[in-house]
Amino acid sequence: MERENRHIVNDHAPVISISGLFKSFGELPVLQGIDLNLYEGENIAILGKSGSGKSVLIKMIVGLLLPDKGLVTVLGQNVAALNRKALDRLRLHIGFSFQNSALYDSMNVFQNLAFPLTMNVKHLNRLQVTRAVEEALEAVGLRDKIREMPSDLSGGQRKRIGIARTLILKPKIMLYDEPTSGLDPVTSADIIELINLVQSQYHTSSLIITHDLTCAKNTANRIAMLSKGKFSKIGSFDELFVTDDDQLKAFFNYNFLQ
Numbered sequence: 329m330e331r332e333n334r335h336i337v338n339d340h341a342p343v344i345s346i347s348g349l350f351k352s353f354g355e356l357p358v359l360q361g362i363d364l365n366l367y368e369g370e371n372i373a374i375l376g377k378s379g380s381g382k383s384v385l386i387k388m389i390v391g392l393l394l395p396d397k398g399l400v401t402v403l404g405q406n407v408a409a410l411n412r413k414a415l416d417r418l419r420l421h422i423g424f425s426f427q428n429s430a431l432y433d434s435m436n437v438f439q440n441l442a443f444p445l446t447m448n449v450k451h452l453n454r455l456q457v458t459r460a461v462e463e464a465l466e467a468v469g470l471r472d473k474i475r476e477m478p479s480d481l482s483g484g485q486r487k488r489i490g491i492a493r494t495l496i497l498k499p500k501i502m503l504y505d506e507p508t509s510g511l512d513p514v515t516s517a518d519i520i521e522l523i524n525l526v527q528s529q530y531h532t533s534s535l536i537i538t539h540d541l542t543c544a545k546n547t548a549n550r551i552a553m554l555s556k557g558k559f560s561k562i563g564s565f566d567e568l569f570v571t572d573d574d575q576l577k578a579f580f581n582y583n584f585l586q
């Protein structure tokens with residue numbers, strides 16, 4: 329299942345560009361000089377210990393937190409400089425896959441998918457909505473669950489439906505937060521396959537926050553290791569894994585034993 333570790337560095341401007349990024353909370357320095365480019369069509373996994381600042385970084389990418397210093401541009405726009413309306417427009421191009429899937433429990437699968445579509449794309453008729461829902465469900469292999477309630481789905485299925493719900497808006501960027509956490513190895517492998525399918529079929533660029541090395545190894549073109557507020561290493565799985573750095577070795581060993 330291991331994927332080819334090709335580096336996608338193309339001539340286009342990066343879809344996400346982060347440079348010289350600093351963020352502290354009071355006396356607590358969290359990000360201390362982050363630089364990262366995510367290129368079109370690329371998947372980058374972000375690894376880092378609990379509390380290392382992965383979520384803070386994601387929040388700055390989507391404009392939920394402002395940098396103390398440095399620049400975050402998404403699809404060419406300086407996120408910190410956007411007003412509310414422009415930020416909302418930008419976020420329409422970003423799909424989020426949360427740890428808990430964040431489905432609406434009182435709505436069935438069709439309604440869960442139709443809701444963001446009808447909220448954000450006006451003037452669609454019923455047939456167009458139904459087709460879009462079916463297409464997104466087809467992509468995640470769960471077309472037959474269209475009338476089910478979230479409570480009747482497994483954890484892995486809920487995760488897939490959550491991803492389908494973001495795909496319906498055809499995002500350019502996907503942000504996955506711990507996509508395989510709490511899943512058994514077989515279901516994790518299905519989600520890994522789905523992340524790769526989304527990359528190839530929807531031509532997304534993705535950041536994947538994970539503690540799961542199997543997930544990082546099999547989804548990421550590059551892996552970025554967040555440590556002490558900086559990316560201590562960025563490279564392919566092999567470039568990070570084959571290392572003399574004791575701290576990195578300890579991190580890998582710890583995670584393999586989980």
Ligand SMILES: Nc1ncnc2c1ncn2[C@@H]1O[C@H](COP(=O)(O)OP(=O)(O)OP(=O)(O)O)[C@@H](O)[C@H]1O
Pocket residue numbers: 353356358376377378379380381382383384385
């Ligand atoms: N709004 C905030 N106010 C104060 N401190 C915060 C805030 N948000 C995050 N922090 C602190 O910043 C640090 C990094 O938090 P963050 O949630 O980014 O970690 P993480 O790497 O995502 O961890 P995990 O893997 O456990 O989710 C933590 O010490 C956290 O307590």
